[in-house]
Amino acid sequence: MIEDKTVLDEWYALAEPRQISAGQIFETRLLGQRVELGRNADGTYLARAGEVALLPPVERFGMVWGTLGQAPKPFFHFPEFDEPDRTICNPGSFGVSVSGLRLIENFLDMGHFPFVHAGYLGEEPFTEVEPYQVRIDHERDEVVATECRFYQPRAAASAGKGDDVQYIYRAVKPFAAILLKTCPLAKDRFDALALFVQPVSEDECVAHTMMAYIDATSRPSDLRIFQQTIFAQDRPILQNQVPRRLPLDHQLEIPARVDATSVLYRRWLRDKGVTYGTYR
């Protein structure tokens, strides 16, 4: 059984609602355990790990969430998901052979934009990451980075040309994060992209993403393709990180000043006592 209670007592996105039909079993793995999900005739969900019944899964933010714990902590806030004029799009779920914590850290990082996402989210020689603010929101227990900005040649499917984009990052759970970026079509509002990581094992995960964008013009397939392209660029980098699990100290991996968000994220994990998926 897993010893890391912090990680055990959380909800994790496991599947899309349409993947679980009444009378069928959906199999997946969570925290090293095989989990089977099913659906009752009345639409509610059930789940078990082997012979043990788990808490009934819930639908939230477009996904079905399950837990191995008995007292999972409350969900985080994701207000953009419920705003009526947003386009909600699920670009798909992808398996990655690396600790889920590495995925969250990559999601919170801007410095890799001109290299991994050249031509989309960044471009050489515009590589400078200007100073930003990052802190812990103690009330919500989140890591929040604000005043982040970066020059992007093509920031979103709806963007026609390059522009400076503002970002706000929230690490809302050890394995979940949300980013907000300036919307090309409505300069005073933010597009929202959420990453819900399902930790399959300590060094494997599934990345579930959810977009809540202000975009009445792009086709859903365009939104999906854009997001999948970005993800496909990250994946080979993530799968070639050594060690696969996230080191929490700074002897093995040395940060630069611009890595303030990732430094605070690792410190937050350490203070919470998270060990699952870490290099130790």
Add this chain to the structure above:
Amino acid sequence: MGTVDSLKPKTLQQEWIAVCSGDDVQGRQLAQSMVQGVELVVWRDDAGVVNAWENRCPHRGVRLSMGIHRGDHIQCQYHGWKYRSCDGACIYIPASPADIPPATIRARTLPCTERYGLVWVNLSDAVAPMEWPQLEGDFVVALKALPVGADVETVKRQFEQYRFVPSHRLDAGADKCRMEVTFTGAMSLAATADDRECLERVTFFFQPVRTNKTIVHAVLSGKQPLNVCRSLYEHHLDAMKAVRADVTRAAQSDLATEIETTDWDTIRFFEKRRLGAPVDPYSNPLPALRMKVARKWTSARDVAGVELAPCAGDLPSFSAGAHIDLHLPHGMIRQYSMVNAPAERERLVLGVKLEADSRGGSRYIHQTLAEGDEITVTFPPNKFALVADARNALLIAGGIGITPILAMAQELASQAKPFTLHYFARGEDFVAFPERLASVAGNTALHLALSPDATLQALRELLTPPSADTCVYVCGPGPLLQACRKLAHEAGWPPSQIRFEYFSNDTVSRHGQAFTLELARQKRTFAVPPQKTIVQVLREHGLDLIETSCEQGVCGTCVTHVVEGEPDHRDVYLSDDEKCSGHKLLACVSRAKSTKLVLDL
């Protein structure tokens, strides 16, 4: 030939291990290799020096073999960090282009050399010279390597049965001769063809990849020229495959267990090795050049022109906007930009302004440095280069900032690209390099003796409105850079289209007031001057009491408890509460607001 038992190494650790062939690292390839589960990236720089490093970027752990070989350094493809050949020091962090990376950030290196067509690494700290006397003086050719799925002892035993035809007899369809083993080392085996006519030797070098995988490297040698033809390689490859088949047959009778190596093997191996003292990023062995002052003259009031010529050899190539590090006496290192036109590649031309508050550098150059003096120069990367695809260039120079700007102007003029150069100087006799300016006079506007307000107005006119196909380059004193930044921001220029050259030497501003540092437990007191950090002062006195990592105030490794005094926090790690409490500080960057600071050391 005599035996080479005297060469027999005592342990595997001391022995050189072949990890790939010279061909594997030709061009700008990055080869991956593994020794006993430890992952390596192996590459050869453009100057021919081979490197073998831990295959892991020290920043976020991405395999360096996925990076790009840029000639004299490797660039990681995650965040673009660059690591130079030989010592693996990080020389550039694109997210902070104006800063010099701390000396603690380095790829972990292993001794590496290239001989006999193969590349070798040594896993031990005490490194004996790499040499196989049995091969010295002979004609040598490296054969194709072969992986074998068994442990090194089994493979080695089997290769004692190797049979081959000497190269000169290949076409004649001669029989294979059995080898007579003449040497056996921990990782090698040599045998001679049993043919009196032409004595050839095959030496095998075994690379233990994992406990169930060995790569067999082979070298053919002889006292006479070898008949190197395609059938030679095929012949030996077939012969090696035949031995491999025997190994596989034998192995199938055992229950071979698959040993899974984890990425921890690589990390733990390098963690055990001593990293050694952090290397000063300026002491790079390759690009340092000994130069002589060929000419020195007065270019303008308070500006000395200096021409440097290499004492031997050629100058390395450099681009417009680049600068050098001049290594002056007493450990002073100062940066100066080159004023060179593109065709001027025999000498470096610099302009040095005598600074009123000189810390000694410019004063030394003006008053003491003379023609004929020798000086050491190193070439850091150029972070103030012309953007290749910009259509127009707007060049703004203030005072001595004209030096890189003038180099850019000459470069653009030689390519007939459109540009305008605006040079702000205090007066006619402060204008430096007038003869060079004359060559670009058609595109140049001089702004002389303007008041600060008039300067601001002139800059505002230049920068308003922004233009989508223009790139702006600014170099000059602090106030000019700040004014341009502000005006550009107000006018709405995308930050990507404005390039600033910083002449600052500091990674993080270390200037503050001097204070007294007291160590409560050691009962010692030190004076900390404005331009030094707490960690630096302690290390200078031989006290390595504080562990550091990033040395930028980011990671928190150097957090130290404060007993007395008010800290001057310069980090981005501690929370607001922690900073307010004043009980701790990060000693690598933070200072004191009070005159005395007492630490719990």
